[in-house]
Amino acid sequence: MSDNNNKKTEAAPAKAKGKLAVYWAASCGGCEIAILGIDDKILNVAEAFDIVLWPCATDGKVRDVEKMADGEIDVCLFNGGIRTSEQEYMAQLLRKKSKVLVAFGSCAHEGCIPGLGNLNDRRQIFDTVYKEGSATFPENPEDVRPQAETEVPEGTLHLPMFYNTLKTLDQTVKVDYYLPGCPPEADKIWAAIVAILEGKLPAPGSVIGSNTTVCDECKRTRTEKKIKKFYRTWQIKPDPEQCLLEQGLPCWGIATRAGCGALCPQVNSPCIGCHGANDGVEDYGARLMSALASVIDSDDPEEIQQIIADGFPDTVGTFYRFSLAKSLLRRKNQAAPAEMAENASVK
């Protein structure tokens, strides 16, 4: 890879060191920490790569990236979804300048928690933050809102435009690889970096990781799944040996890509599905609903509806916690009737 770099760009350093960029869009920052989770191996990364941009950890300038030749960056690890025009601009810029663009972590891959904002639109989100008294703006009597353009005596000031809908990275630009997880586990990050350095990457467009479910990695005892009642995690103290789903805890290992080593079920906590779906699944939530519904232990329509209503007060947040932006529907109906909008905004 670094050899290519030398041939293609005259400005590359003589030592054939690769160039690495890490960027943070709409996400919590956990992915940045996760990269540092590879511990002292980060020094090997610094040995192999010049870090040209990593706003969280190093001093790189966007303007310098803008001046680079196309494809000059060898690898870009991009975490976060696309919520603002600035993030979209950076995604386009880094796509153009990078040979390999990796959607790093659940937000870039599937939208993750920021993607649940797709249950609302810009106006509703701004109302919550600027009108209804959030921690950021406890008081805002004049109802001041961010504007994309503001005129001041010195000229026009710009803020990035805040989009109605959060998009995943691959809904915005072409993505070469996906590294799933919220955040990706340190050993998987290191394995991906090694694969990149050795040029042993899978076919472009693939998700770097296993292609089986978390249940396959889970050591709990499984018998037969027949569920009369679903419980929230705080309602029961689960048996440490038996399958959590069989005990009525919504555990998403049944539909979730393996790779984490069943970390959560191991500590008596249900899988919440952060690795997303396996290859070939178009809609994670649909797969989950399908599998889950089939183990409900009732043939009576009314009882079934009651079990679902009691067990899942927030259906979208439960089935699409990490993947709403990536799902087939992507977001809530913007033209939804008012009374439905009220009901569905209950989290």
Next chain:
Amino acid sequence: MSESTFEPKIVGFLCNWCSYRAADLAGSARIKYAPNVRIIRVMCSGRVDPSFVLKALSMGADGVMIAGCHPGECHYVDQNYKTMRRYHMLKATLEAMGIEPDRVQLVWASAAEGELLASSINKLVEDVRKLGPLNWPGNWEEDGERLKALEDIAKEHEEAMEVQP
């Protein structure tokens, strides 16, 4: 689109053993039903993954019908009970996504019930006609300001981030 010219697009998933035969029967008995439904034959209503319904809606269908054998009469013993559970699970999710419940309907129609299937199709079409177009594709398009906002960023970087000699 005005209400008078709106013709709902309906996708119907009909099971091979009962409901599809009911549609056949409706045809041979010359029972008329609304032409809005595009019928897809599946081996069992239990084969209808919720993603089929989501895909239909996301690609422009205004409504979806799932039809199968009556409970207890499934050719595959009890698979239509799974259909029933999946249907209710899906409906709860669709409602939270702002999709009216009447747009997706589950119908049990045996091979002898051509009349029932035809009237169920007509009912679904009329229900959806009242609700109007769903128009899902494009639900996530941003408004026209987006492109200008993107151009502004590039321009500003050129002006403000350039170090003058």
